[in-house]
Amino acid sequence: MSEIYKAKRVILSQEDLSDAYVEVADGKFVGIYTELEEGRDYVDLGEVTLAPGLFDLHIHGFLGHDVMDADPQGLAAIAEGLLSCGVTSWLPTTLTAPTEELNQVCQMIGDTAPHLSGAKVQGIFLEGPFFTEKYKGAQNPNYMLDPEIDQLKNWRQLSKGLVNRIGIAPEREGAVDFVKAAKDLGVHVGLGHSNASYDQAKACHEAGADFFVHTYNGMSGLHHREPGMVGAALSFKEVYAELICDGYHVHPRAAQILVDQRGPKESLLVTDCMRAGGLADGPSKLGEFEVIVKDGAARLKEGGNLAGSILELKTAVKHVVEWGLASVSEAVRMASYYPTKSLGLENVCGQIKPGLDADFIILDENLDLKATYLKGECRYQA
Numbered sequence: 001m002s003e004i005y006k007a008k009r010v011i012l013s014q015e016d017l018s019d020a021y022v023e024v025a026d027g028k029f030v031g032i033y034t035e036l037e038e039g040r041d042y043v044d045l046g047e048v049t050l051a052p053g054l055f056d057l058h059i060h061g062f063l064g065h066d067v068m069d070a071d072p073q074g075l076a077a078i079a080e081g082l083l084s085c086g087v088t089s090w091l092p093t094t095l096t097a098p099t100e101e102l103n104q105v106c107q108m109i110g111d112t113a114p115h116l117s118g119a120k121v122q123g124i125f126l127e128g129p130f131f132t133e134k135y136k137g138a139q140n141p142n143y144m145l146d147p148e149i150d151q152l153k154n155w156r157q158l159s160k161g162l163v164n165r166i167g168i169a170p171e172r173e174g175a176v177d178f179v180k181a182a183k184d185l186g187v188h189v190g191l192g193h194s195n196a197s198y199d200q201a202k203a204c205h206e207a208g209a210d211f212f213v214h215t216y217n218g219m220s221g222l223h224h225r226e227p228g229m230v231g232a233a234l235s236f237k238e239v240y241a242e243l244i245c246d247g248y249h250v251h252p253r254a255a256q257i258l259v260d261q262r263g264p265k266e267s268l269l270v271t272d273c274m275r276a277g278g279l280a281d282g283p284s285k286l287g288e289f290e291v292i293v294k295d296g297a298a299r300l301k302e303g304g305n306l307a308g309s310i311l312e313l314k315t316a317v318k319h320v321v322e323w324g325l326a327s328v329s330e331a332v333r334m335a336s337y338y339p340t341k342s343l344g345l346e347n348v349c350g351q352i353k354p355g356l357d358a359d360f361i362i363l364d365e366n367l368d369l370k371a372t373y374l375k376g377e378c379r380y381q382a
Helices: 072-085 099-115 149-158 175-185 198-207 228-235 252-262 313-322 328-333 337-343
Strands: 002-011 016-025 028-033 049-052 054-059 087-092 124-127 163-168 188-191 240-243 267-269 282-286 289-294 297-300 360-363 369-374 377-381
Touching: 002 328, 049 328, 054 072, 054 124, 054 313, 054 337, 072 087, 072 099, 072 313, 072 369, 072 377, 087 124, 087 369, 099 124, 099 149, 124 149, 149 163, 149 175, 163 175, 175 188, 175 198, 188 198, 188 228, 198 228, 228 252, 240 252, 252 267, 252 313, 267 313, 267 337, 282 297, 313 328
Parallel strands: 002 049, 054 087, 124 163, 163 188, 240 267
Antiparallel strands: 002 016, 016 028, 049 360, 282 289, 289 297, 360 369, 369 377
8 A cells, every 4th residue: 555745845866846746655665746646645744845864874873872882782772763863774883993893893783784673774884993093083093903905804794795885094004905905895995084195095096995084074184285185085086075064073164165176966964973972961982982972062081082973964964054055955965865876875775766665754844854754654753
């Protein structure tokens, strides 16, 4: 039996439709219409936007749980909690840690992901351990290494093939060869937590690296005699750039420069959310480090560095519109369709298209989340 929803605006991958109808049956999208045959029943959602479920490419935890806990129940709690953020697909994201710990986490996700009932795991993002100390951020430099393709192969195997994204520092020994080998495995390589020169970043990009990890944060800045990592992120052709739009990690005008340079299609909204997301201010942890959450920001207790965020992806979309960086539809795509394209998963999720799972969200006139649907079923209601 099918259900038809009418919305004031429906956001598709290439266009918006006004006063349109979306038909769902057996958990799938089956049709999108601007007119409906006479006599067909539908649910009128009113003055709302019906949009694809959001996809968070870079998220460490939520509601007191962290991917690095290697806890199946914790992973399930994150997946369920993310529905309240409008997120229907995500990449559990690791931290720099001992190899044995990363082995355990990869295996746990590989074993657990098929059985989750919340937001769907569409891969794993290994944020580290192949970074460098100068821009370590909240990553532990004691475990940073030169990239090893055999380690990546092992993590892929342990995760049952889920590892599909990894971040590295271009100045590490063997980085270019690693990028080429990772690309051959089907793993997307991003550049970050790095003091690399522009030329070092360029060499990795030419080898196949195709995104920048939380652009501006944890990387060598733009200088007129050495463009550095930021210069690379702003100027390379055909590369994606993550952006944390919480108002703490990146100034709105710096975010605007990136979106102006890359365009919305190559600017990917991520949260980098840690375990304190969804909770009240107070003490928390990121990996082995003590963290204090206050006034919407998570900072290391020692030194005060930003330690991930407590940003929710639905809020990042709203900020992009409020800051004048993109239209509503483009802001939504920066958190849904374009992230899936960056991984080659656009025919799996991230858009409203017949044949795909009916994962979608309802936004009111203020872009506040009203509901999240997973496979056509309402799983969250504000």
